[in-house]
Amino acid sequence: MAVGKERLGIIGVGAMGSALLTGILREGLFAPEQVMINDLDGNRLAQVAEKARVRAAASNIDVVESADVILLAVKPNVMGLVLEEIGGRLGARQLLLSIAAGIDLTFIESRLSADVPVIRAMPNTPCLVGKGAIALSPGKHVDNDTLDFGRRIFAAVGKVVVVDEPSMDAVTGLSGSGPAFVLTVIEALSDGGVAAGLPRSIAYQLALETVLGTAVMAAETGEHPARLRDMVTSPGGTTIAGMRVLEAGSVRSAFMEAVLRAAERSRQLGER
Ligand SMILES: NC(=O)c1ccc[n+]([C@@H]2O[C@H](COP(=O)([O-])OP(=O)(O)OC[C@H]3O[C@@H](n4cnc5c(N)ncnc54)[C@H](OP(=O)(O)O)[C@@H]3O)[C@@H](O)[C@H]2O)c1
Numbered sequence: 084m085a086v087g088k089e090r091l092g093i094i095g096v097g098a099m100g101s102a103l104l105t106g107i108l109r110e111g112l113f114a115p116e117q118v119m120i121n122d123l124d125g126n127r128l129a130q131v132a133e134k135a136r137v138r139a140a141a142s143n144i145d146v147v148e149s150a151d152v153i154l155l156a157v158k159p160n161v162m163g164l165v166l167e168e169i170g171g172r173l174g175a176r177q178l179l180l181s182i183a184a185g186i187d188l189t190f191i192e193s194r195l196s197a198d199v200p201v202i203r204a205m206p207n208t209p210c211l212v213g214k215g216a217i218a219l220s221p222g223k224h225v226d227n228d229t230l231d232f233g234r235r236i237f238a239a240v241g242k243v244v245v246v247d248e249p250s251m252d253a254v255t256g257l258s259g260s261g262p263a264f265v266l267t268v269i270e271a272l273s274d275g276g277v278a279a280g281l282p283r284s285i286a287y288q289l290a291l292e293t294v295l296g297t298a299v300m301a302a303e304t305g306e307h308p309a310r311l312r313d314m315v316t317s318p319g320g321t322t323i324a325g326m327r328v329l330e331a332g333s334v335r336s337a338f339m340e341a342v343l344r345a346a347e348r349s350r351q352l353g354e355r
Pocket residue numbers: 094095096097098099100121122123124127143156157158159161164165182183184205206207208
């Protein structure tokens with residue numbers, strides 16, 4: 084059954100819910116008058132509604148009764164409560180999107196009384212500035228058109244990939260925890276610059292632009308990172324001298340282990 088796409092409802096407009104709202108409106112996927120939001124925090128609700136010029140709902144039920152597409156952007160620990168509240172009121176012509184980390188499709192679908200299409204998403208913090216990496220997993224009642232629609236919604240805040248749900252732990256380890264790993268690299272490069280004699284503000288700026296620029300270059304050229312690295316590694320030069328230190332410090336292996344360990348932790352948390 085085709086999902087209606089006329090009205091969007093967002094439950095929870097904290098950091099991620101409001102970032103998604105901003106992106107969705109900016110991309111014109113919904114006009115402000117087609118959107119209704121709700122949040123437990125009344126001040127936050129009023130502020131976000133006023134800024135985005137969308138309607139503030141009186142309750143979560145109000146959102147579910149007036150929207151075709153409902154985005155759940157509350158913390159994982161309140162997902163059970165919210166689903167208990169709305170689960171019996173959703174129908175098969177609606178679409179439910181969830182971004183709650185670690186809350187799987189079975190948990191969500193088992194709390195719905197109808198065959199509601201559900202898409203689980205794992206966004207990351209760069210979504211807050213429209214540069215996120217988002218993985219989607221479709222639930223059992225999601226057809227291709229509905230999944231495409233879900234893709235378009237999340238594309239408003241970053242690049243979207245679709246994975247089978249068991250891969251969500253690996254996604255959490257890589258793109259979910261990855262921003263913290265990359266920030267550590269930025270900070271360490273900056274410290275290196277200071278150690279080599281640069282003022283802190285200059286070192287930080289250079290470290291930041293180096294990481295940003297290198298990522299854009301890799302994305303735009305589509306070249307393998309090893310090939311791009313070879314291009315700046317001249318025989319007996321400065322870069323190979325630094326690369327020797329990184330290899331001696333097992334930096335590559337440490338990053339691989341960090342992703343694996345984070346993925347493993349995500350799996351453990353999901354089992355609770
Ligand atoms: N932030 C990220 O980078 C990130 C990355 C991946 C996934 N996620 C997922 O995104 C979701 C939201 O995270 P966030 O960082 O945006 O959290 P947040 O800033 O705390 O926003 C959640 C909002 O939902 C409200 N809320 C709580 N219970 C509610 C209820 N029963 N009905 C309606 N609203 C309710 C909260 O109000 P109160 O503050 O009054 O409780 C808060 O304003 C989480 O499930 C998280 O796992 C976030």
